Every structure is written in structure tokens, then in C-alpha cells.
Amino acid sequence: MSTKESTFVTGDLVNCRIGESKTEGSFITCRDGMAVVKLESGYNIGVPEGDCSLISRPEIMESAEPAEAEQNQNLPQVTIVSTGGTIASKIDYRTGAVTSQFRATDILHAIPGLASIARFRAIQLCNILSENMTPAIWQQLARAIYEEIKGGAEGVIVTHGTDTMAYSAAAISFMVQTPVPIIFVGSQRSADRPSSDNLMNGLCAAKTAISELGEVAVVMHANTSDDICAIHRGTRVRKMHTSRRDAFQSHGTHPIGIVAYPDLTVSLSPEAMKRGSRSLTLADNLEEQCALITYYPGMDPAILSAYTGYKGIVLSGTGLGHVSSRFIERLSDLIRDGMTVVMTSQCLNGRVCDRVYDTGRDLLSIGVIEGEDMLPEAALVKLMWVLGNATSPEQAREMIQESLVGEIDRRSVA
Amino acid sequence: MSTKESTFVTGDLVNCRIGESKTEGSFITCRDGMAVVKLESGYNIGVPEGDCSLISRPEIMESAEPAEAEQNQNLPQVTIVSTGGTIASKIDYRTGAVTSQFRATDILHAIPGLASIARFRAIQLCNILSENMTPAIWQQLARAIYEEIKGGAEGVIVTHGTDTMAYSAAAISFMVQTPVPIIFVGSQRSADRPSSDNLMNGLCAAKTAISELGEVAVVMHANTSDDICAIHRGTRVRKMHTSRRDAFQSHGTHPIGIVAYPDLTVSLSPEAMKRGSRSLTLADNLEEQCALITYYPGMDPAILSAYTGYKGIVLSGTGLGHVSSRFIERLSDLIRDGMTVVMTSQCLNGRVCDRVYDTGRDLLSIGVIEGEDMLPEAALVKLMWVLGNATSPEQAREMIQESLVGEIDRRSVA
Structure with missing residues (x-):
């Protein structure tokens, strides 16, 4: 067992020598003098710590937690409902696998930029990998969203694993007729990876949640350039790639809007349902058979x-x-x-x-x-x-x- | 019942007045003075024949049948195996529906340009709509293709319904290791429609069948501009649209080549398996369960x-x-x-x-x-x-x- 403390902290972007070549990755932990580094591919490697040098230490990892009381009371009220998934996941250092471990409030801490967009209430509905989503959870989710909007939420964000996000977005589209945006968002790469999309997706989702949209949508990377998120209609979207950040694509219709990044300007298409055009109703019966x-x-x-x-x-x-x-x-x-x-x-x-x-x-x-x-x-x-x-x-x-x-x-x- | 003979013949491109507007379509038949016209959408309408005028009479419909003996013996030998599908379909004038009715030799008659590309043998394996394709027919198809190549065919064309063409192309890819091109081709719009893709797809398939390719591929429209067919690897292609002519798309790899139209130049990618690089073998066992x-x-x-x-x-x-x-x-x-x-x-x-x-x-x-x-x-x-x-x-x-x-x-x- 190593007793020497590592020079790196979790999340550091490091450059490690492997034989003749160099490779970049995200430092996870140190075991017996070996640095465990997550590569862009998602795989972990073990390298002698001395063979690695620091490239940068992400600011986001060191940000102070925004206390509930510090939220700006002049901003719109948005509820974040967390269901689990990669956007709410952490590395399990024991196995190297990614598990859903965050509480809803952790999302606010992980993406401090959210605090300047809205006042947030955070609800932890469940904490599952989304392949385990069920119609029964859709019903709980629909009721929770309905109650939040009824209670004054001007927008709702649902953080969700990407595997079945399109199914859930479709389910809520039918179950909750909404006058305000209900935005599903997830991430394809966990926060510990250099290419994580959780920050950009989270911020774009938040801006869409306070926009003039009035329907259920999925907000995710539109391309791999980190400059646009697409707003997809909840019943018209499908995950079309196992790992790309721009995996979600609209079918049978164009995206109903985009969010530019990093300036976070939301542009809605003429086809998008507008805020306030429907009154709130809940119809949560489902025939599961x-x-x-x-x-x-x-x-x-x-x-x-x-x-x-x-x-x-x-x-x-x-x-x-x-x-x-x-x-x-x-x-x-x-x-x-x-x-x-x-x-x-x-x-x-x-x-x-x-x-x-x-x-x-x-x-x-x-x-x-x-x-x-x-x-x-x-x-x-x-x-x-x-x-x-x-x-x-x-x-x-x-x-x-x-x-x-x-x-x-x-x-x-x- | 009308006894007056129509001024139009089946296949004529006509322009008909419907109320205030004009619409183009393909003349099918005349009943009781009403012209039955197939629109671009695929639907048939009935219009008084006097309200229609002739735009053009397609040459293809009037072409003489190329007799077997007239085939140029200096051209490469290609076998066409017909299984049915839209490329081999005719309109059923009774119901207006499209049915597979062509014999394999009819394809040669329908696309006379084929005769300048190769000498053709035509085999009618079956005549089904491709949703009725089965593993048992794949086995018959594999054996027929194997025998043809063994007997000297320098290329094989399989005409096939588009519904399950990708499944069949994958099946033959595994069952027949081939030194020559085995080209699956179909059409998304039947020959009686102005936008039919059977002519261009058929010619591009024929040129691919005599090219330097040495594997199983699907050749279909690459876009809607009528200027390129894509050559897709048989195990890497999927029908991605119910009706578009460019419905077939490669997945996980780029198309392994293209055919320019109308000059019919075949360009193969470096990844394409080349003619003669494998020797012919048949392994036609399948576990259907x-x-x-x-x-x-x-x-x-x-x-x-x-x-x-x-x-x-x-x-x-x-x-x-x-x-x-x-x-x-x-x-x-x-x-x-x-x-x-x-x-x-x-x-x-x-x-x-x-x-x-x-x-x-x-x-x-x-x-x-x-x-x-x-x-x-x-x-x-x-x-x-x-x-x-x-x-x-x-x-x-x-x-x-x-x-x-x-x-x-x-x-x-x-």
C-alpha cells in the first residue's frame, strides 16, 4: 500500500507517458504509486504517478457550494427533478465503473453557473440508471412535475440517464399538458471525463426552462463543437449513438429550437409550442400491458x-x-x-x-x-x-x- | 363501361386540371372516361380524361425487348437473380396496389441500357414482397449465387424488395465468401411512378457488378439528386426511411464506394474488398431458432x-x-x-x-x-x-x- 500522498487531485487533467507515446486523461486516484487515469475513451489506465504531469486543474471542481439562501429571489423559479443517470453520476473508485450517486442538490453544486439563471428547488425522485426506468416511475415523475408547476414552478428540469430519456420525455409529454417548459437533460460523458457534456447541457437546459417554450423537450448537444444544444420535441427524439455527445436527434421534424453556448441565447422555431398556450392538466393513467x-x-x-x-x-x-x-x-x-x-x-x-x-x-x-x-x-x-x-x-x-x-x-x- | 379508347398509354406523364390547380402524374388506365393517374405521392386519382394533357411518353416503355441472342458476347457475364419487390413490380389495375409480378427477364426489358453493360443470365428465384423473406430462402439464394459464380458469373445482381434487403445482404455476406461482386438492388418507387428509381439503381448495380469490388453490397440512391448511387457494405447498411429513394444508409462505416450517374463511373473506397481477394466458398447452414x-x-x-x-x-x-x-x-x-x-x-x-x-x-x-x-x-x-x-x-x-x-x-x- 502506498502511503505517499498524490500530487494530483481528482479531476486534474494530466499528461502521462506510456512507452514512447503521451496520452491525456483525467486523474481519478492513486493506488500503490500508480495513478489511475480515465482516458477520453472512457477507459481507466494505471500509470506510475511520476510519469504524469499536470495540464490543468478544472475550476469547477473547486467551486464553492451555492447555499440555498444565496439564491437570487428575483430570478424565475425552476424545479430540478433528479432521476439519476450520468449527469448525476460519480466514478466508483473501487471498480472504476460509473454509478448514479448524486443527490439533486449536488447538480447545483457541480454546475455553479446555474445560480445566475434561476432560483432552484431540487427534488430527488429516484436515483437509477435509466435502463431501469418503468411506467410506474413515469407516473410518479408526472405527479411530481404537475405538483411543482401547480405550486409555481416557471419551468422544470428533469435530469435523466440518456438510455431511456426519449421514452420518458414522450411519456411526460402525454401525461402532463404543460404551460411551462419541462426540459429533460442528461449527459453522455460523466463529469470526471475531460469531454464531459454535463456543464453545457445543464446550463442550456436551465435557460430553456425559463424560456418562452411551453412543452416537453430534450436539450442535449447538437454537434461536437460545444457551441449549440438542440431543443428536441419530447415525442420526436431518439438516442442515435451509444457514446457521442450529440447522440440525440429529432425524427420527423426539425428540432424545435437551439441554445447557443456559451452565451446561452435560446431560439425557438415557429413550430414550438409557446409558454402559456395550454393550461396545466395531469392525466397519469397508463396501461402497462x-x-x-x-x-x-x-x-x-x-x-x-x-x-x-x-x-x-x-x-x-x-x-x-x-x-x-x-x-x-x-x-x-x-x-x-x-x-x-x-x-x-x-x-x-x-x-x-x-x-x-x-x-x-x-x-x-x-x-x-x-x-x-x-x-x-x-x-x-x-x-x-x-x-x-x-x-x-x-x-x-x-x-x-x-x-x-x-x-x-x-x-x-x- | 367506357368503350372509347384512351388517347394515353400506360406510363404517360400527364398534366391534369383539378379544380383551379394542375397536377402531374403517371397515366395508368381509363375507366368510364375517367383517367386513373398515379401521383408523385403514390396515390391514384380519377380525373375526366379531357382534363388531362400529355407531357411526355417515356421511351423506356416502348423499347424493344433485347433478345438473348442479341447480347454482346464480349461483355462480362453477370447473373441477375430476381426475388421480387418493387423493382420487379407492376400496378394491379384492379386494386391500385403494387404487386410483385415481373419475371427476372422482364427487368432486362424494363431497363434496356443494361444490355450495353454486360451479358445477362436471369434466374427467377422467387417472387415475394420482401417482408415475406425467410432464412430458408436465404439458403436457396446463397446456393443459387454460389452455383452461378462457380459457373463463371463475373458478378451477380440480386433484385430484392427494399423492406428486408439489408437483412438478406447481411445473410449472403456470411454464407457466400465471394471473389466477385454480389450486388443487391431494389427500388423505392415502382416503375409506373414518375420518380421511379428502378432505372438508375439497376444501371448503377450492373456497373458495380462488373467492377473491381469483391464483396456483397447494396447499391441504391445516395441522395435525391439522381446523380449518385452509394455502394453499401452488405453487413453495414440499413433502410432508414419508409419512402425516400435515398433510404439506405451505411452505419459504423462510410459507403464502400459510389457510382456516378448517368456516366456510371464506379469509385471504390480503399476499404472495399477487391475482386479476386477471396476464393469462392459456400457455408449455407443457418440456425433459424x-x-x-x-x-x-x-x-x-x-x-x-x-x-x-x-x-x-x-x-x-x-x-x-x-x-x-x-x-x-x-x-x-x-x-x-x-x-x-x-x-x-x-x-x-x-x-x-x-x-x-x-x-x-x-x-x-x-x-x-x-x-x-x-x-x-x-x-x-x-x-x-x-x-x-x-x-x-x-x-x-x-x-x-x-x-x-x-x-x-x-x-x-x-
Whole structure:
């Protein structure tokens, strides 16, 4: 065991010699004289500490905690609801893995610039990696957001893991009709990495939360230049890269706005729903017995029997919205027994149209509902919500094909 | 019933007055004095024939059939294997729907420019809409292609519906190690529509089939300007739009070449496998009991019991490759019972990495195999092939993580 104290502190940007080459990384800790350094790739390496030199010590790590009392009472009131995820994560020095460990207030401490944008209330709803998100937590989240807005919040920020953020943003879009911005934000790289996006994303989300927007949106890096965050409609966004900071992309519509960085100017598109244009309502029923099924060649229709008892299925079909004709009979039986079946496309872009080819016409004739240009994920969440709130199958069908919160465009952009 | 003969012939580009406005379309037929006209949108309208005027009569529709004997014996020998799809489709005038009705030789007649590129043999393997493609047909297709190349074909063109073309291209990539180009081509708009892409795609595919390429590829419109087709690696391509002509996009790698139109110059990238660099082999075993499962929040792990007896599962997880931690135990049981489980990402871009977060580390510890940067669809097809050809579970695991035909890149491009 080493007893010598390290010359570096956690978060230091260091340059280490490895053989003939040099590599930069973020100092994590020191064990037995070996510096544990996180590389840009996300991996940790161990290097003799003497082979490393300090490049810079990030100011953010040393910033004083803004006390609750120090918040400027003249600024708009914004609530941060924390659910976990990388934006709220810390390195576990024992394993080197990233875990969700922050409390909501820690986000204010980690991003001190927030204090000049708004007065914040922080609520810790849960602390999960977002792959563990559930419809039950969406309901808690919807209620918490509703209560905050009802209680005077002029904007809400939801910090969320990026894995399922798009699903959650879609869920809240349907459950909470909001007059104020409800902004989902996360980060693709944890705060201990030189390329972390948590600071910029957090600040852009905060400015969007006090903007003239009046809907649910996801605010994340628009590119890798650190100069723009995109504001994506909650029902129209999808995580399209495992690790890039600009992973989130709008589908079927352009982003509804951008935030310039570092000046934090928010520009909303004409299509964006404006603050105050809807009154606050909560409709938090969800029918959880809904599934998303991706079709592939050779898929056995017998798989559908696993969904007996389900109330709804979203199919992610091929092309214009197809599955093998071997599925027609089984789907027909399920629909006759009361299941709602919605067709979307695994192409992710463009509109389902089942009137063009034979298979599609057969699907329509048995009662499959065209999911228009909805993303499969948004269609799944919408189906849960529609089946939890519609009073008849006919009303459900109408609601599915109607744009409730901008999740469908009659005329899609590319 | 109308007895008057129409002044238009099928395929004529016509301009029709509808109320105050004019619209262009493709004349289909005449019923009771009403011209049935297919609009650019794909929909048919009925207009009094007198309200329509001729814009142009496409030459292609009137071209003489190139007789087998007329083929230039000095040109390279290429086999066209037809499987069906829009590129081989006709309008059903009764229903207005598009059906696969062409025989393989009809493609030569529909695209007379082909005759100056190569000598063609045409094989009609099947005539299906590609959502009905199956692993069994992939095996027939692989054998047919193998026999043609063995018999002297210097290139092969497979005409295929676009819905599942990427799956089939991936399947043939693994089943046939080829010294010559095997080119999948389709069209997004049928020949009766003014914007049909069948002519340009067909010619670009033919030129690629006689090029210096030595691997399986998909050749389709690269943009909407009608000036470039992209050559996509068979394991790296995905249909990303329901209706656009440039629907196909490479993932994890750039296209391996382009074909300029109309001069038909083929440019291959340095990464493209070159003609003759591999010797011809056929390995047509497939384990069909494999499934692709897309994870979503709230998904019930009990669904996995429907896959009892399956030999392999590809999970399309969230982010870096995650499913809810509620899945760990069930997946562990399935793996212990001999199932191979591969993790991919529904992000479609970027690499799976299960060493970063807790859930991923748990997945690795129970034996889930990281699918690297493979597309979920390519991983499914590869899993079928690997489990049909590996001699041990250890070998299967190695093959899955190894790039066999360019389906994995150690360093992904964005």
C-alpha cells in the first residue's frame, strides 16, 4: 500500500507517458504509486504517478457550494427533478465503473453557473440508471412535475440517464399538458471525463426552462463543437449513438429550437409550442400491458402467444409498415379478442402507409392501426397512455391516429 | 363501361386540371372516361380524361425487348437473380396496389441500357414482397449465387424488395465468401411512378457488378439528386426511411464506394474488398431458432420464456448495451441452459460497451456477448450463421466478436 500522498487531485487533467507515446486523461486516484487515469475513451489506465504531469486543474471542481439562501429571489423559479443517470453520476473508485450517486442538490453544486439563471428547488425522485426506468416511475415523475408547476414552478428540469430519456420525455409529454417548459437533460460523458457534456447541457437546459417554450423537450448537444444544444420535441427524439455527445436527434421534424453556448441565447422555431398556450392538466393513467415488437425475417408468429393478456402492441415493421403475411391470422385473432395493434416502421423515418402493398392492405383489413410517422418508441408510450385514458376502442383508435402533442405531423420533413 | 379508347398509354406523364390547380402524374388506365393517374405521392386519382394533357411518353416503355441472342458476347457475364419487390413490380389495375409480378427477364426489358453493360443470365428465384423473406430462402439464394459464380458469373445482381434487403445482404455476406461482386438492388418507387428509381439503381448495380469490388453490397440512391448511387457494405447498411429513394444508409462505416450517374463511373473506397481477394466458398447452414428482441422501459422479463428452445437471442438494448437489471436473472438462466445472447444497441450507431455501468458489468458477468458496433439486424443474421457453423460455444463466442466480413470495425466512424 502506498502511503505517499498524490500530487494530483481528482479531476486534474494530466499528461502521462506510456512507452514512447503521451496520452491525456483525467486523474481519478492513486493506488500503490500508480495513478489511475480515465482516458477520453472512457477507459481507466494505471500509470506510475511520476510519469504524469499536470495540464490543468478544472475550476469547477473547486467551486464553492451555492447555499440555498444565496439564491437570487428575483430570478424565475425552476424545479430540478433528479432521476439519476450520468449527469448525476460519480466514478466508483473501487471498480472504476460509473454509478448514479448524486443527490439533486449536488447538480447545483457541480454546475455553479446555474445560480445566475434561476432560483432552484431540487427534488430527488429516484436515483437509477435509466435502463431501469418503468411506467410506474413515469407516473410518479408526472405527479411530481404537475405538483411543482401547480405550486409555481416557471419551468422544470428533469435530469435523466440518456438510455431511456426519449421514452420518458414522450411519456411526460402525454401525461402532463404543460404551460411551462419541462426540459429533460442528461449527459453522455460523466463529469470526471475531460469531454464531459454535463456543464453545457445543464446550463442550456436551465435557460430553456425559463424560456418562452411551453412543452416537453430534450436539450442535449447538437454537434461536437460545444457551441449549440438542440431543443428536441419530447415525442420526436431518439438516442442515435451509444457514446457521442450529440447522440440525440429529432425524427420527423426539425428540432424545435437551439441554445447557443456559451452565451446561452435560446431560439425557438415557429413550430414550438409557446409558454402559456395550454393550461396545466395531469392525466397519469397508463396501461402497462403494452409491448413493442420488432419484426425480422423468419420471425415465428407463435411468439405472439407470449402477449396473451396484453392490451396493446406496437409493431416495428419493415418499410412502409409490414410484417410477414404469416402474421396476419394471429394478429387478426388478437385484435378480435380486443388487443389494439399499432404499426410503425423500423426505418424510424418517414410515414407508415399500408395501402400500397398487398401485405399492408391485409393488415388494415384486420384492424391494424397505422402509426403515421410516429417513432416506434413514442408510439409505444402513446399506446400505454391512450389505453389508460380512452373510454372506448373507437376513441382509442382515433386518439392514436391524431396528433395529441406534436408526435405526428401530417406532412413529415425528411 | 367506357368503350372509347384512351388517347394515353400506360406510363404517360400527364398534366391534369383539378379544380383551379394542375397536377402531374403517371397515366395508368381509363375507366368510364375517367383517367386513373398515379401521383408523385403514390396515390391514384380519377380525373375526366379531357382534363388531362400529355407531357411526355417515356421511351423506356416502348423499347424493344433485347433478345438473348442479341447480347454482346464480349461483355462480362453477370447473373441477375430476381426475388421480387418493387423493382420487379407492376400496378394491379384492379386494386391500385403494387404487386410483385415481373419475371427476372422482364427487368432486362424494363431497363434496356443494361444490355450495353454486360451479358445477362436471369434466374427467377422467387417472387415475394420482401417482408415475406425467410432464412430458408436465404439458403436457396446463397446456393443459387454460389452455383452461378462457380459457373463463371463475373458478378451477380440480386433484385430484392427494399423492406428486408439489408437483412438478406447481411445473410449472403456470411454464407457466400465471394471473389466477385454480389450486388443487391431494389427500388423505392415502382416503375409506373414518375420518380421511379428502378432505372438508375439497376444501371448503377450492373456497373458495380462488373467492377473491381469483391464483396456483397447494396447499391441504391445516395441522395435525391439522381446523380449518385452509394455502394453499401452488405453487413453495414440499413433502410432508414419508409419512402425516400435515398433510404439506405451505411452505419459504423462510410459507403464502400459510389457510382456516378448517368456516366456510371464506379469509385471504390480503399476499404472495399477487391475482386479476386477471396476464393469462392459456400457455408449455407443457418440456425433459424434465433430472435431479435428490442428492449423498452417496463418490458416484462417473463417475455423471455417465449424463447425457450431458441439457440440464440440478439438484444437491441439501450445506450451502450443495457436492459433492465430485472432481466439479469432470466438471461443468466437461459445462458446457463446453452443459449447464446448477444447485446447490440437500439441507438444503431456507436459501439456496445458493457464495462462502463453497473448493469453492463452484470450482463458481462452472466455471459452476455458484446456485439461491438454491429447493427442489431446484422448481428441477428450473423448469430444464425455462427450458430449454424461453429463447432463449439467457445468458437461461436469468438466468431461473434470477430469481424468476419467487415461487419465490425475496431474503430468506428461516426
